[in-house]
Amino acid sequence: MKQSSLFDIISPIMVGPSSSHTAGAVRLGLLSRNIYGLTPKKITFKLYNSYALTGRGHGTDKGLLAGVLGIPVDDTRIKNIFDLHEANEVNYQFEFLEDFNRHPNAVDFIFEGTQKMTVSGDSVGAGNVRITNINNFPVDLTGEYNSLVLIYKDRLGILSKVSGIIQTEGVNIAAMNCERIAKGEDASMCMSLDCALNYSIIEKIKRIDDIYLVRHVGKLES
Amino acid sequence: MKKNISTFNELLSTCGQQNKRTYELFQEKEAFLLDIEIEKVRLKVKKSLDAMKEAIHIGLSSNEKSISKQCGDDCEKLQKRYKSHEPLFGKLFKKITAYALATIEENLRMGKIVACPTAGSCAIVPSVLVAISEELNISEDEQINALITAGAIGSIVQNKVALAGAIAGCQAECGVAAAMSAGALVQILGGSEKQMVHAVALALKNILGLTCDPVAGLVEIPCVKRNVFLAIHSVTAAELALADIESKIPTDEVVDALCQTGQLMSPMLKESSQAGLAKTKTALKIEQRVLNNI
Ligand code: SF4
Numbered sequence: 001m002k003q004s005s006l007f008d009i010i011s012p013i014m015v016g017p018s019s020s021h022t023a024g025a026v027r028l029g030l031l032s033r034n035i036y037g038l039t040p041k042k043i044t045f046k047l048y049n050s051y052a053l054t055g056r057g058h059g060t061d062k063g064l065l066a067g068v069l070g071i072p073v074d075d076t077r078i079k080n081i082f083d084l085h086e087a088n089e090v091n092y093q094f095e096f097l098e099d100f101n102r103h104p105n106a107v108d109f110i111f112e113g114t115q116k117m118t119v120s121g122d123s124v125g126a127g128n129v130r131i132t133n134i135n136n137f138p139v140d141l142t143g144e145y146n147s148l149v150l151i152y153k154d155r156l157g158i159l160s161k162v163s164g165i166i167q168t169e170g171v172n173i174a175a176m177n178c179e180r181i182a183k184g185e186d187a188s189m190c191m192s193l194d195c196a197l198n199y200s201i202i203e204k205i206k207r208i209d210d211i212y213l214v215r216h217v218g219k220l221e222s
Numbered sequence: 223m224k225k226n227i228s229t230f231n232e233l234l235s236t237c238g239q240q241n242k243r244t245y246e247l248f249q250e251k252e253a254f255l256l257d258i259e260i261e262k263v264r265l266k267v268k269k270s271l272d273a274m275k276e277a278i279h280i281g282l283s284s285n286e287k288s289i290s291k292q293c294g295d296d297c298e299k300l301q302k303r304y305k306s307h308e309p310l311f312g313k314l315f316k317k318i319t320a321y322a323l324a325t326i327e328e329n330l331r332m333g334k335i336v337a338c339p340t341a342g343s344c345a346i347v348p349s350v351l352v353a354i355s356e357e358l359n360i361s362e363d364e365q366i367n368a369l370i371t372a373g374a375i376g377s378i379v380q381n382k383v384a385l386a387g388a389i390a391g392c393q394a395e396c397g398v399a400a401a402m403s404a405g406a407l408v409q410i411l412g413g414s415e416k417q418m419v420h421a422v423a424l425a426l427k428n429i430l431g432l433t434c435d436p437v438a439g440l441v442e443i444p445c446v447k448r449n450v451f452l453a454i455h456s457v458t459a460a461e462l463a464l465a466d467i468e469s470k471i472p473t474d475e476v477v478d479a480l481c482q483t484g485q486l487m488s489p490m491l492k493e494s495s496q497a498g499l500a501k502t503k504t505a506l507k508i509e510q511r512v513l514n515n516i
Pocket of ligand 1: 342343386387392395433435436440442444445
């Protein structure tokens with residue numbers, strides 16, 4: 001069992017009113033921003049269930065936008081984010097939907113620009129979040145660790161190459177999970193790392209054949 | 223020291239064996255967990271403490287409404303009354319109630335607060351801790367010790383139950399916040415570890431069954447006023463415990479009871495706003511108004 005930290009209890013310092021609907025929304029936005037990794041021209045936010053129903057009253061819409069703009073959970077600009085200069089640089093829209101197959105606090109981010117990407121996530125309680133899907137690939141990313149996300153063609157040897165590169169750099173892999181659609185088809189992998197990877201390692205991984213997407217997603221500040 | 227303290231019983235025996243206070247054990251444990259020095263842990267705690275004080279300070283002079291326009295001006299009303307009437311219970315009562323409203327109203331108007339343990343219950347620990355510290359001239363070091371104690375209490379309870387209204391009702395949010403505040407208060411007032419642990423039990427025992435049924439699904443009604451009530455509740459628990467009044471049911475068993483009560487509580491009363499206050503005639507009207515207005 002993960003040991004609970006004092007700071008799970010007496011923090012975060014955050015903009016209110018709700019850990020799951022406000023702080024969680026910002027954190028989902030921050031993670032998605034790093035996963036997309038580019039400057040989007042347009043973002044569509046799809047809010048589901050409780051996020052759709054009580055989201056506006058909790059500032060969930062503001063939090064999501066703040067996150068994708070890189071504004072942290074304790075920044076008081078979140079309250080007036082729609083008036084902010086940074087917000088006017090990007091085209092965004094919100095959709096409020098019901099889908100009981102989804103988590104009560106679920107959201108999709110649809111980024112458009114030089115690339116299109118859909119990132120989905122849930123706010124699972126007490127400000128903790130989980131990214132569950134990238135372009136329809138199941139992933140599991142919580143922002144608790146520095147993580148490496150890969151989407152690649154499922155073939156022998158890819159994973160050992162990647163973990164080999166990481167280990168020769170002396171970075172410890174704390175956890176790893178892989179998902180694939182079917183044998184030999186595309187697969188996704190999330191690796192939780194004990195420290196951040198530097199740029200050159202990521203470039204090395206990008207050069208491996210049959211890896212389509214490599215993202216290093218930094219740990220969220222608590 | 224690397225050992226995880228997961229029950230109050232373990233806490234008491236470890237304090238006894240090592241001749242240490244709760245805050246000492248937990249700051250050591252945290253330093254180990256985060257791989258930083260104890261001083262750095264205390265600095266992080268001070269950051270939370272400072273943010274709590276700032277929220278009180280800002281909240282006291284605001285009457286801005288929340289997004290839903292349902293709440294936000296109660297602190298102003300209370301302070302107005304206190305200008306012409308001394309509160310029945312004296313100055314400390316006045317400060318705690320005003321500070322609690324100031325903090326929780328800052329929360330709902332999207333101001334900066336410290337989730338403690340959650341955003342919906344963010345006013346209980348700070349209102350009591352800051353009011354007492356001002357009144358009794360408590361040093362900052364002592365305040366940090368108290369806040370670590372509060373965190374320790376929350377984290378022990380969290381070993382058994384997630385601190386979320388959706389999991390165990392408001393017992394696990396405002397209820398646990400009151401237990402944390404009661405324990406912190408015992409620490410500040412020089413009580414023993416045993417008294418601190420009994421204060422936790424007394425606070426928790428008297429909120430068992432507290433549901434989470436917020437109107438229109440927003441952290442406003444009943445959350446705002448509940449923070450004020452439970453702040454005062456925590457003072458009662460601390461006073462009793464300091465008089466060596468003990469909970470006949472040991473603290474860990476009270477936590478078990480809270481857990482079980484949470485499991486038995488209908489999901490309709492756990493943050494889903496499908497019953498209780500949230501489905502009263504007036505609540506439904508408020509809900510309609512809120513949904514149409516924002
Ligand atoms: S009633 Fe529910 S939403 Fe309000 S403070 Fe309690 S647990 Fe949180």
